[in-house]
Amino acid sequence: MQQRGNKLKQPWLRLAAGSATIAGGLALSYARYVEPYWLDQTYHQVALTDLNKAWRGYRIAFLTDLHLGRSGQPLRTVTEAVERTLALRPDLVAFGGDYFGKGVWNPAMLKLLCPLVEAGLSVVGIMGNHDYFGRRHDPERIIDNLRKAGVKLLRNQAVPISYKGQQSWIVGLDDHHRGEPDLAEATENMPPGARPLLVLAHNPDYTLELPVNYTELVLSGHTHGGQINPVLPPFRERFNWTRFTYTSHRTKYPQGWYKVNANRLYVSRGLGMSGLPLRFNARPELAVFEFV
Numbered sequence: 328m329q330q331r332g333n334k335l336k337q338p339w340l341r342l343a344a345g346s347a348t349i350a351g352g353l354a355l356s357y358a359r360y361v362e363p364y365w366l367d368q369t370y371h372q373v374a375l376t377d378l379n380k381a382w383r384g385y386r387i388a389f390l391t392d393l394h395l396g397r398s399g400q401p402l403r404t405v406t407e408a409v410e411r412t413l414a415l416r417p418d419l420v421a422f423g424g425d426y427f428g429k430g431v432w433n434p435a436m437l438k439l440l441c442p443l444v445e446a447g448l449s450v451v452g453i454m455g456n457h458d459y460f461g462r463r464h465d466p467e468r469i470i471d472n473l474r475k476a477g478v479k480l481l482r483n484q485a486v487p488i489s490y491k492g493q494q495s496w497i498v499g500l501d502d503h504h505r506g507e508p509d510l511a512e513a514t515e516n517m518p519p520g521a522r523p524l525l526v527l528a529h530n531p532d533y534t535l536e537l538p539v540n541y542t543e544l545v546l547s548g549h550t551h552g553g554q555i556n557p558v559l560p561p562f563r564e565r566f567n568w569t570r571f572t573y574t575s576h577r578t579k580y581p582q583g584w585y586k587v588n589a590n591r592l593y594v595s596r597g598l599g600m601s602g603l604p605l606r607f608n609a610r611p612e613l614a615v616f617e618f619v
Contacts, residue, residue, distance in 0.1 A: 358607040363401045367610040372619045373544055381493040382618045388412045389614040391423025391548030392597025396433040405598050408613040409439045420448050423548040424455025424529035431461045432468050444477030451479040455529040459505035483513040495524035503530035531580035531594045540589040552582035552596030556608035563608055
């Protein structure tokens, strides 16, 4: 009887193994050939404090973690994000760093940036950790080329912006891991007591170092939203693997909205990929913000 029982179990085991193999193959195919190309355009309203009510209606398109030049990187996703940005005509286009996967300048970037600048859009950007992965002079080459293309590349710098006759500031910080972020250096030309409208910091962890209630909005990337998430919504933020890993990717802020020292932080899932050329449950994102 025992032998017969084992024989009865074997078909079910084979069926379960076969089903698991098919499901795994489908998930892998989806993560490789579908989700990296499935751009998610998110829209967010940001309520202003009384100090900056005049900035109502100001719109920002945030593009980060492009990772151009990396093997398997879907350039068409980044191209689609740029085309959508052109159609939106925001008041500001902000790049959050990690333009290149290996820290080496790729001329394909010019084809993406030139239409934005030629359309008369204001374009700013900061550096990410991957932009420092190249040879000794590659970071400076990236910075020089971005600036020649018309991007205001902010490396511990603040630039004034105007809207409806009002002036405020954008603060751009160097990368938290590979660069040398310095808020005092970035704001040394700002008037005393000035409260910037926007802070750009590639790594969201740097938000912990900002003063309390320092800015209206902090925009970050770096995490890719985890890039490969086994946990489905609405739990993918709370149980994201980046919250528990002991690698350099560890962060409390994997994706979406957070309040850090009374500063509003948004972490974008970005557009490209690093490591494995896969995205699962972390669609590439073009994030659009409007102050209200």
